[in-house]
Every structure is written in C-alpha cells, then in structure tokens.
Amino acid sequence: MDYPVDNLDDAYNACHPDKPLESGDPRYLDLKDVRNKKSVNTLATRIIRTSQTEDFCKQLVTGHTGCGKSTELKRLQKHLENSSYFVIFLDVENSLDLHQITYQDVLLNIAQGVIEALAKQAINLDKGLLNDLDLLLAEKIVTHEYLTEAKASIGIDTQAGIDIFGIGKFITKIMGEVRSGSSHREQIRERIKGVQQEFIAKLNDLLIAARVKLKTKGHADIVFIVDGLEKIRESATYNDLFIEHAEQLNEIGAHVLYTIPIALAFNANLGDFFANDVFFMPMVKYQTPEGKQYLADLIDKRMQVALLFADPALLQRLIAMSGGSIRDLLRLIRIASETEESQIKDVDIDRAISHLVKEYDRLVKEEDVEFLKEIAAARRVIKDKDKRYERLLSLRLVNEYENGKPWADLHPALREISWLQAKLTAPN
Numbered sequence: 001m002d003y004p005v006d007n008l009d010d011a012y013n014a015c016h017p018d019k020p021l022e023s024g025d026p027r028y029l030d031l032k033d034v035r036n037k038k039s040v041n042t043l044a045t046r047i048i049r050t051s052q053t054e055d056f057c058k059q060l061v062t063g064h065t066g067c068g069k070s071t072e073l074k075r076l077q078k079h080l081e082n083s084s085y086f087v088i089f090l091d092v093e094n095s096l097d098l099h100q101i102t103y104q105d106v107l108l109n110i111a112q113g114v115i116e117a118l119a120k121q122a123i124n125l126d127k128g129l130l131n132d133l134d135l136l137l138a139e140k141i142v143t144h145e146y147l148t149e150a151k152a153s154i155g156i157d158t159q160a161g162i163d164i165f166g167i168g169k170f171i172t173k174i175m176g177e178v179r180s181g182s183s184h185r186e187q188i189r190e191r192i193k194g195v196q197q198e199f200i201a202k203l204n205d206l207l208i209a210a211r212v213k214l215k216t217k218g219h220a221d222i223v224f225i226v227d228g229l230e231k232i233r234e235s236a237t238y239n240d241l242f243i244e245h246a247e248q249l250n251e252i253g254a255h256v257l258y259t260i261p262i263a264l265a266f267n268a269n270l271g272d273f274f275a276n277d278v279f280f281m282p283m284v285k286y287q288t289p290e291g292k293q294y295l296a297d298l299i300d301k302r303m304q305v306a307l308l309f310a311d312p313a314l315l316q317r318l319i320a321m322s323g324g325s326i327r328d329l330l331r332l333i334r335i336a337s338e339t340e341e342s343q344i345k346d347v348d349i350d351r352a353i354s355h356l357v358k359e360y361d362r363l364v365k366e367e368d369v370e371f372l373k374e375i376a377a378a379r380r381v382i383k384d385k386d387k388r389y390e391r392l393l394s395l396r397l398v399n400e401y402e403n404g405k406p407w408a409d410l411h412p413a414l415r416e417i418s419w420l421q422a423k424l425t426a427p428n
Contacts, residue, residue, distance in 0.1 A: 057256075073225050
C-alpha cells in the first residue's frame with residue numbers, strides 16, 4: 001500500500017490502532033518534541049555504555065496504553081541492530097496470559113525467545129549444554145509422563161541427544177501449556193520456583209554460549225525487548241512481577257528492556273529495584289498549537305486529509321477529542337471513515353466522537369467523580385491510599401503529559417459526558 005492513501009477503504013486499514021509500525025514505515029512521525037523531548041535512542045546509549053563493562057542494562061519503559069510505545073521500541077530495535085546488537089523482540093501479549101502472568105512465565109519466554117532466534121539463524125550450541133537444560137526441564141520442571149507425551153507429539157526421540165531445534169520445540173510446547181492455562185501450568189510454575197536459581201543459572205549458561213557464538217558473527221551482544229507487559233491490569237500481578245521478583249528479572253545475563261504498566265511508576269520507588277530510571281513516554285501535548293500540528297501531520301502521512309475530509313478542519317475536532325492518545329485518534333478516524341460517502345463529513349465526526357464518549361461513559365464509576373474533580377483541579381495525578389489512580393491511569397480516564405515537569409488532565413471525552421460534567425462543575 002502506498003501512503004498517504006487516497007480512499008477511505010485504505011484509510012481504515014492505514015489507521016489500525018493495534019499494529020505498531022515497523023522501522024522504516026513511511027507512516028512514522030517522531031513525536032518527541034511534543035512529548036518530553038526524550039528519544040528512545042537514549043536507551044540505546046545506555047545499553048552501549050553498559051556493554052563496556054561486565055554488567056547488563058535492565059531498563060523499564062512505561063507510558064499510557066496507546067501512546068505509541070511499541071512503535072518506538074521497534075525503532076529502538078532497528079537502531080540497536082544498526083549498532084551490531086542481536087535484538088530479540090518478545091511481544092508477551094501474544095505468548096503469555098497477561099491476566100495471570102508470573103516471573104516464571106517471563107523467564108521461560110526469554111529462554112524460548114533466544115532458542116528460537118538462534119534456530120532461525122541456524123546457530124547450534126554445545127550439545128552438552130543443551131542436554132543439561134533439557135535434563136533440568138525433564139527431571140525437575142515437568143513430569144516423566146508429560147515429557148514422554150510432549151516429546152512424542154513433537155517428534156523428538158527421548159533417547160537421542162537434543163539439538164537447538166529439538167529443545168526449541170519442547171520449550172514451545174511448555175509455553176503453550178503456560179499460555180492456555182492447562183492443568184500443567186501451575187505445576188510447571190511451582191517446579192520452576194523450586195529450582196529457581198538452578199533454572200536461572202542454566203538460562204544464563206545458555207545466554208553466555210549464545211553471546212559467544214553471536215560475537216563470532218560480528219554481533220556486539222544480545223538485547224531482549226519484552227513488550228506488552230504494560231497491559232497488565234491487576235496491581236497484585238504487576239507488583240508481584242516487578243517488585244516482589246525484581247531480583248529474578250535482574251539476574252538474567254543479558255540486556256533486557258521491560259515495558260511496565262504506567263500505574264506501577266506511581267506506586268513504588270522502582271529505583272530501589274532497577275538501577276536505571278524508568279523511561280516514561282507521556283501523551284502528546286494535543287492542547288498546544290505545535291502538538292495539534294504534529295498530530296495532523298501524523299494523520300497526513302497515512303491518508304490524504306485534504307482529499308478524504310470534506311473540510312480538513314474536521315480533523316482538528318478528532319485531535320481535540322483524542323487526548324493526545326495515538327490509539328484514540330486512530331480509532332476515531334476509523335469510526336469516522338465508516339461512511340457510504342467518499343469523504344468524511346461533519347456527521348461522521350459527530351458519530352465517531354459520540355461513540356468514543358459512550359465508551360468512556362461506561363468506564364466512569366460514581367465513586368470516581370470526586371477524585372476526578374480533585375485531579376482536574378490539581379492538574380496532577382493524586383496518589384491516594386486506596387490507589388484509585390491506578391484504575392484511572394490504566395483506562396486512560398486520566399492522562400499524563402510533560403511540559404518541563406509532569407502534569408495530568410482528564411481525557412477530553414469525560415468533558416462530553418453530561419451527567420459527569422454537571423458533577424465536575426458543581427460547587428463543593
């Protein structure tokens with residue numbers, strides 16, 4: 001598809017909100033100047049500098065869902081690859097159950113990621129190392145019955161030595177059990193917990209061997225980008241993962257970037273658990289003339305606005321309703337493009353905005369009202385003992401921006417909810 005597109009059928013697909021842009025996509029626009037001036041290339045610099053020592057960079061990245069993190073991380077991947085790093089991008093939303101994710105799942109996913117990446121490059125490792133890992137999995141993480149059944153189902157001879165492809169198939173089989181929530185999942189997690197240090201040691205042996213092989217092929221080192229973890233909604237789950245088991249995540253012998261839920265950055269001093277400060281990606285400052293222009297330019301890269309909008313000024317109404325969220329802006333355009341006409345008109349803009357307002361209306365609870373009122377007045381995220389802010393941030397009812405220092409505001413859709421607006425403007 002050639003961009004910008006010239007018809008609404010293609011515009012609908014050009015504005016898909018759930019597909020991050022790959023590096024080099026002509027639809028990309030760097031928005032750092034209307035966020036907080038910070039580029040993800042800063043993270044590449046941290047990794048490269050850390051590589052000069054015997055240490056590894058462990059980096060947390062956060063921002064509101066839909067702000068464009070995955071697109072920026074794809075560009076970071078390309079930047080690192082251009083600097084000779086071997087980057088393994090893991091989208092855990094596709095491989096794990098985010099509702100019940102544990103640190104054991106993440107460790108397994110990293111093991112699976114490096115094995116699959118090496119197999120794809122036809123890089124085999126020492127059979128003794130692979131057999132040691134296979135033995136650990138077979139004797140201490142799964143039952144003998146499961147081992148026999150699993151290996152038979154994927155065509156592995158239990159009597160023969162294992163290669164990178166064989167152990168890759170076996171771990172993929174185990175990961176399928178973890179994701180599906182089968183009867184084996186809790187057993188696998190408990191067994192890994194029981195041999196936690198041994199498992200991490202074997203994983204690190206695997207990573208050492210992989211790094212040696214990759215360096216002979218001209219790679220500087222391995223970097224994992226673990227994306228999708230920011231979509232965890234339950235605070236108990238993300239606190240368990242990034243606070244209670246931060247030590248295990250830090251023990252991985254490689255550079256690793258983890259995305260985290262934005263609410264977590266407000267309820268814990270993450271500097272006590274991870275050496276680097278959290279890289280935060282705020283919403284686009286859509287309230288400023290510069291921010292409005294950048295968002296208009298972002299859409300102009302995807303579709304011919306002057307051709308496909310009856311009046312190009314109509315796009316500004318969608319930008320004003322987006323709250324600076326790339327996801328919400330793209331969703332609004334897709335809804336508006338669902339017309340029998342060849343152009344988007346006022347009525348289509350009204351319909352799209354009405355749809356978004358209804359969605360946010362369903363999310364607001366009566367007990368949110370006074371707290372939303374306080375946040376709107378203070379223009380910042382107010383941290384309360386009941387942690388009500390966690391839900392508001394996760395659902396984008398409240399968005400954070402930066403302008404020299406962080407500040408917050410309600411999503412503009414909330415201002416269009418008549419019953420809520422009446423309460424927000426009522427005197428105390």
